Amino acid sequence: MSEDERATAEGMQTCWSDSTPGEIHASFSGHRTLCGKPVIEANPIYASRLGDITCSKCGGIAVFDEGAARTRVREVLDKWIAKGKLTPASATEMGNLAIDVFPGRAFTSRRKGHSWNKISTDFLLASGAATDKDASARFVGELGLAVFEGLQASEYQGKY
Structure with a gap:
């Protein structure tokens, strides 16, 4: 899917997949x-609401522009x-992993009403980046914060 196809949450459809019964996904x-699963049924756009999505990965992709996060991640990796x-090679792998995981987690946290400050602080504490002094911890912290900054800058401004 190109950046133009998913530039905003506008035009999104809620949908379902056989592989995850009861979970509500999103599709364009x-x-x-x-999140890459085959759709068995989709609501029309007019009947689809971001608030109905229960798949955190789909929600993260629908409400954030991962391109903005990738740009910031690339700066850290470079x-x-x-x-x-x-x-x-390891930088690309780490960057892809961060972009794959963090938008879904941010989607879930933002939906619960958490601020970007809380999301970043919780990440830094959970990853050890806030307390550990070694280079690995600093790298993980920088990488995570770069993703969150990109997601925050590109967050869909409607309700979800």
């Missing part, structure tokens, strides 16, 4: 969920590669 095509602390 009606054929595949945003800095660590330039220092010789990461290889390009």
